[in-house]
Amino acid sequence: MQLSRFVFSLVVVGALLGDCAKPVSSQSRLAETALPDRMTTSGTQTPAVAQLAQSRPREIFAPRNIAGRTLAVASTSDIILRPGEVVLTFDDGPRAGKTPAILDTLDDYGVKATFLMLGSAAQANPNLTQKVALRGHTVGSHTYDHVNLSTLSRQAAIAEIVRGEEAVAAALAGSGKSLSPFFRFPYLSQTGFLRTNLLHSGAVVLDVDIDSKDYYRDTPAVVAQRTIARLEARGSGIVLFHDIHQRTVDMLPAFLDQLAQKGYSVVRLVPRDQSIFGRDLITAGLAAEEAAL
Numbered sequence: 001m002q003l004s005r006f007v008f009s010l011v012v013v014g015a016l017l018g019d020c021a022k023p024v025s026s027q028s029r030l031a032e033t034a035l036p037d038r039m040t041t042s043g044t045q046t047p048a049v050a051q052l053a054q055s056r057p058r059e060i061f062a063p064r065n066i067a068g069r070t071l072a073v074a075s076t077s078d079i080i081l082r083p084g085e086v087v088l089t090f091d092d093g094p095r096a097g098k099t100p101a102i103l104d105t106l107d108d109y110g111v112k113a114t115f116l117m118l119g120s121a122a123q124a125n126p127n128l129t130q131k132v133a134l135r136g137h138t139v140g141s142h143t144y145d146h147v148n149l150s151t152l153s154r155q156a157a158i159a160e161i162v163r164g165e166e167a168v169a170a171a172l173a174g175s176g177k178s179l180s181p182f183f184r185f186p187y188l189s190q191t192g193f194l195r196t197n198l199l200h201s202g203a204v205v206l207d208v209d210i211d212s213k214d215y216y217r218d219t220p221a222v223v224a225q226r227t228i229a230r231l232e233a234r235g236s237g238i239v240l241f242h243d244i245h246q247r248t249v250d251m252l253p254a255f256l257d258q259l260a261q262k263g264y265s266v267v268r269l270v271p272r273d274q275s276i277f278g279r280d281l282i283t284a285g286l287a288a289e290e291a292a293l
């Protein structure tokens, strides 16, 4: 049964889609230039006030609840956002010293995010993995070791995805929380074959509408401004951050404050089925079967 589905996918996907799908975010470098510096527009501010503001950041960012809808998702096509709605996603963690601070900031604004964790990071930080889930956030996976899956053979790519899922699920074991079916391709580098197999297996591939590019060596303020500008141009969307960078920790209060000021709400994604083990999962066994073909 499983083998026949896999063979069907292999034939159909190979025939119809081919291997290549461009990363979703590759088209947008448009808004990179000429952004107004909204953080420093206070031309009338006296030096004394400026100094005070700098020394008391919590006075500038007065957190308020910007939680929006909770969206129960069974497939990628269920994620339809209305104008003014934002989904926050954090990839590559969890990481000690970074993820906990991000959790605190998200709490300040009453919002829930989706964390696409690496199996290797979850395995190294099981307590932190559980903490993310227990604080009410959705935990998905992002492969085991952040490999560019488009460079691997099909069976190796599937094995890498499965290893990641299993490691994150193992880190969550005992917490009462489950791994969700949300998955994101490392480097947003996907193939039609893998995407279709994931979708057919019940995984929810999370695409990216707005890439914060928080891995660039920019200041936190620049990252916040760039991301807000892209969001403003689009009106809504799934935002990609990484909970492994200090600049992401530093920029998040300013970013969420901007969302609050501009009237955005943060949509929480939850799986319609609670566990990946409730779905028809691609398994390592299938990869082995393919190898035998």
Ligand SMILES: [Zn+2]
Residues within 6 Å of the ligand: 091, 092, 142, 146, 185, 186, 187
């Ligand atoms: Zn990543």
